[in-house]
Amino acid sequence: MASRPKATILDIAREAGVSKSTVSLVLQGSGLIRPETALKVRKAIEDVGYVYNRGAANLRKAHSNVIGMVINDLTNPFFAEMAVGMERVFQSAGIVPFIANTAENPVRQEEVLKSLMEQGVAGLIVSPARGTTPGAFRRIEMAGLPIVFTMRRLPESRIPVIAPDNHRGAWLATAHLIGKGHRRLAFFGGSSDLVVYHERLGGFREACEGLGIAKRDTLVIEGETSRKGGIACLETALAMAEPPTAALCFNDAVAFGVMLALRKRGLEPGADFAVVGFDDVIEAQHYMPALTSVAVDSAGLGERAAHVMLKMIQSRTTRAEDHIGAVNLVVRDSCGPDRRAGMGDAA
Template sequence: MGKARVTVVDIAKAAGVSKSTVSLVLQGSSLVNDVTRTKVSAVMRDLGYVYNRGAANLRQAGANSKIIGVVVNDLTNGFFAELAVGVDMVVQSAGFVQFLSNTSESLDRQREVIASMREHGISGLILSPARGTKAADLKPLVSAGIPVVVAVRNVPGAKVSAIVSDNHDGVFAAVRHLVSLGHRRIAFLGGFGDTAVFKERLDGYRDAIAGCQLPADETLIVDAAPSRAGGLEAIGQALMIADKPTAAICFNDAVAFGACDGLRARGIEPGKDFALVGFDDVIEAKTAVPALTTVSVDPQGMGRRGAQLLLKQISAGKPEPETIVSSVRLVVRESCGASREGAPPAAPQAV
């Protein structure tokens, strides 16, 4: 079994007070003086105690929590909405309910929502970590024996399970496809440079460029927020390069949609004058104009597999770290210009 959680009895013993006093502190009672309250609160922090409000509410009925926490870093990105739908398909059929929260890439917000979920007695957590999340941020969950599955972004050194996509091979295949269409100046747009996902996808880009014997040009790598706004910004920077690219691999589909906006604002037609490839294959990719060529990850499928992994760990009672790397495939549509015959688009002119 996992490590025993810190209890009120443990707090009382460490603070040298009675269990009743600790309970009064938790209830915010005015019967406890400030000195004792401060002392007890300090011990709680030192021992990593989290008040399990859900357990308190359910204790008399003898019930167990049937709550799964799902915390994502950017719910405005359709990928994560689809991921959450996949999770819900599995946990609902298993009799659990999903608590979903968005952190907007804020570590402080991530800590707050996870603490709140722990108060309500979650049975497990699926987390797409906010930018900058470290192994130490997940240690309290591991120490408490709460099963955790990180999704999309791995957290190096964290002793938790993970489900990620094959980032390297996905981008590698996308670059080789663009080269097969005749492109020689291929940009890599978007993504936060300090995340493991960015590094894995960028490695795939660099390895493909080298493997195709194209000259490496670091000016073609433009990092930006992995969002539509980030894509708009990144394509603008790429088109300011003297020897302009004719194509781009985008960090994700959201960036690709933003790049399309930026191209059109300059009178450049995606798929005709400039080739674009995304990553994720969200629902909108198929219906976009032009339809987006992208590396398909199957967000809902990733959510289902992540939920299945989490439920397996909850059932086992002892979370054993396990990593699943989901295979990907390149889905060729119109935005890369593959339907056009002949040479690739000429380099866009300055506007």
């Protein structure tokens, strides 16, 4: 992605039909400018893609050693582990990381991005919030600021992405369930407004189709990507006339919720209903029973994203190759055979 020349105060002045000094006063929030003129200048600022660097204005610093890390959900251990990986690399390089949690709120994300750009950060690593559109990053791209997406890509966006092989991971997990003799399978959690959801659901469906599971024997239930979401998905599934015997969950948090809901019903995860998670957060190996999960190495991907960002800054470019990280299935105790099929331990 070739970066455009950064818009200047002169560009704004020409667009608005005013002097450079008028533009400067508007940027400084001066009350000396008439409201209608200020409104015209602000519109011109948006139209030309100008970013007011408040850090440069206040401190006159030639360079910044601050990188913004904008994370969609730091309460999720997966994203917290990813942030730790980034921070480790930045600290060793003498970079100051600024971490912001958007709590899956695109409006909050927009506010954070605007603030970080005004403070003059050297680059941005973003895990986009749910509901984010590619246009949300237009000003950043026009400004020529290095930016990398982690874990989540946006449709039709050319911003480089560091993410796991979601499709492959879901295929491996589903094939494992089928190998255990399960013939009625579910995919729990996630939302169709996320590209990662379609990647994981695509792997689930491809494995089912390729390994002989009829579409009528599969169940897809969207839901929150949390324990609460997992509980709701399990309750919905078990209320059906022919419920599934196993589920691939969108992430580990959903899987933990499914196991909690099973226990409340007097059912044992793994023995009475097979559960597979995705992400393999640290808690997965310590849960009871230990959760079978697709290992993603979120900390490693965070480190990779940080290294890519440093290279972009050093090379003065906004170009970088996408990186799709390898995944593997970690088999533990939450995924037993389908006892109703009378097949024994088939895998």
